[in-house]
Amino acid sequence: MKVKNIFTLFIALLFFSNTFAQDSTLVKDKAWYFPDYTKIQFAGNIGFFAVGFGYQFLNNHLYSELLYGYVPESISKAEKIHTITVKNTFPVFTKKINKITLSPITGFTASFETGNNSFLKLPDKYPKDYYSTNAFHFTLFIGALVHKNFINSKIINGADLYFELGTVDTYLWYGIISKEVKVNKIFSSAIGINLYF
16 A cells, blocks of 8 residues: 555645755745645545645635545446546534644535436436436545644645545435435545745
């Protein structure tokens, strides 16, 4: 599990060292359209991994992001899966402890899957009204976020580490209407980081 070890080391460097603490004389005000942060996420129903960028709105009470997600064939057991996702996260409240900020979070996503694994219109090979279209999905999630600012940084001004537990709209629907689908089987987890510029 080399990827897991690299990810753990990266997080440790970000949160427990002053590696990025440098003179800030080169930092300039950014244009309004320049993203506030970049995101890297593992799992969470938007891809095996997803990358993208985001903006903070409403005095940091809303984080909105545009993400590209990918699932390789070795994991999907089918063709590669590509998704485009708009993700919205709401910190419920924030609690500052020493130099870090903790926050429970909640939110939702809207994803569009491209490729041969999904369809906007039911293909003729399926009986009419037997399946619903599956190119668009919505997810709901809850979780927790830890934030740390990096003072006097030239590169990264701060970082979030977060964990989420969520479900896809169709999983939730079948969990409600079907006795065969157990509620504990419809949830999945995600972990990720936001890096602020």
